[in-house]
Amino acid sequence: MRTARAPLATAATTITAAAAALAAIVGLTGCGGASQAADPAQPAARHFEGLPFVGVLFADGEHHCTASVVDSPKGNMLVTAAHCVHFQDDEGEDDGKDSADGEEPGPITGDLQFAPRFSGAGEGTFPYGKWKVSGIHVPKAWRDEDGDRGDYAFLTVEPDARGRSVQEVVGAATPDFSSGPRRHVTVVGYPNEAYNPDNNPITCTTDTERDEDEPYMMQMRCGGFYDGTSGGPWLADHHDAGRPGRLIGVLSGGDTDAESTAVLFDGQARELYERVAGGAAKSS
Template sequence: MDSQGILEIFGKEIISGSPREENIWTKRCYAFPTSSKPMSKRAKMEPMIKTYDIPSEERTSNTTDFFVDDINNINSVGLLEIVKTDGSIDGCTASVIRTNNGNIAITAAHCIFDYYLQTWNTNLYFFPGYNNNVPGRVGKVYAYKSFIWGDFRQDATRFDYGFIKLYYPEGRKLQDDTGAFDYDLVIPQGNVPTTVFGYPHDNSGGFVNCSKDGQHLCQWQGDSFDFPSTLPNYEWYRGINVDVGYGSSGGPWLRNYDPNTNAGNVMGISHGILYEPYPDTSTASWAWHQDDFTTLLEYAENSQ
């Protein structure tokens, strides 16, 4: 992986409600920030909030019609399409979490805020249940607001998670139509059986038995683990022994995942590969603190 990690993939066949064919998917910091270096000092916690402009015609047409044939099994995980400031398109992974608001998704902060350009991305579009080049039952959902911790702006390895408040019309709750994951406020320690989802592209990463073209939802199962105490700031992260690939950033790490009900607890999200001395074969997740997580989530739920 080079220092910029630039990669392009063209979209596939046009399907109503799916990412546009003419979009060029560029991998820059959205698969992961290319190898990130931990810091040893925690900065003051300040939230950052982005509001997106949703044209009136999109507000009236957004997700009001369900797709008749819902062939996708997991609608609480979805493809996150990112429009950058220059108009180019990138991709990440996001998932719906269970909240009182009902319209909240979690993803990586670097999918929301461009660390290298130090600016917000222009727009986010969420396709819950997207798989096999086919949208899920609700099609495309527009982001209304995003929330990250300002600490991420100083170092891409820190607090690399954020929440997206999604626009869902007529007072409905997205989670009622897609399902939602619960989440862990206290991250478990030791080896924990974990299921990880993502949309890798360019045949990148270590997912097996899955087309890694950015159009298919891939799954990995194994143990997540604590990093050795000899590593700097080891307690800030958890790891899995797989490179999840470009485009899987923000994908959920699920504890107690039940494939029959698609229920589980989000205990992390895919960040990327950390700098040496961290192993270059392990994807990391930020191990959030309970107070930090709930405070940022409250900002998201209570915002107007």
């Protein structure tokens, strides 16, 4: 992200320690941008019914980011943005993603849950329940603070009470680790309640291009991707829930709500995915 995004509008006095920690990460690193005047020539996101395998990532009951189920042998993997779930070291150059409030570098602590196809005002509805996150895995580039190059994370979740994997219940998108930056994509995300009181998912289908400032990233221009949409999937050749297309990255930032970026999945992303799919340690 070239600039930090607006902080989440959540009162620190009303959330638990883990949720506050996550809000600090998101506020510093971005989950959507500030609003700007609408450009009639630029597409804008629209509300829709959602996709079963895309939902909200909660920390101790607070909505902060978006996540999705990624196809895996065990059916237990999600993908989101690294800045949603992992603090970077606060030493060295300030790049807008440093840890805050004395938090130690590493995965956030607390109760993390994934709610596929969440929607509804207030407490909302959970058509596929909540799935407990059991592991957080970020790439070496993120742990080494190599800018935004590693701003994605693979998570594992526990089975439900009936022993089913999340993928068995809601499906998944297949990852693509060899895509180029110029694609026709569908992006899905959940703006936070300040911009989206009914907690409806939004979507936009448009073309991407390489980010000139950060060539390992791709960017799109589509209005409406405010705080809360970070981690949302970028799906190439998407048709519908039964034909989701190929997952080539997740939303990681952008200068405004109308300019969003994603780290293009590459060989390092493949290595991390394969290690987690093969049964990596709880968090890394």
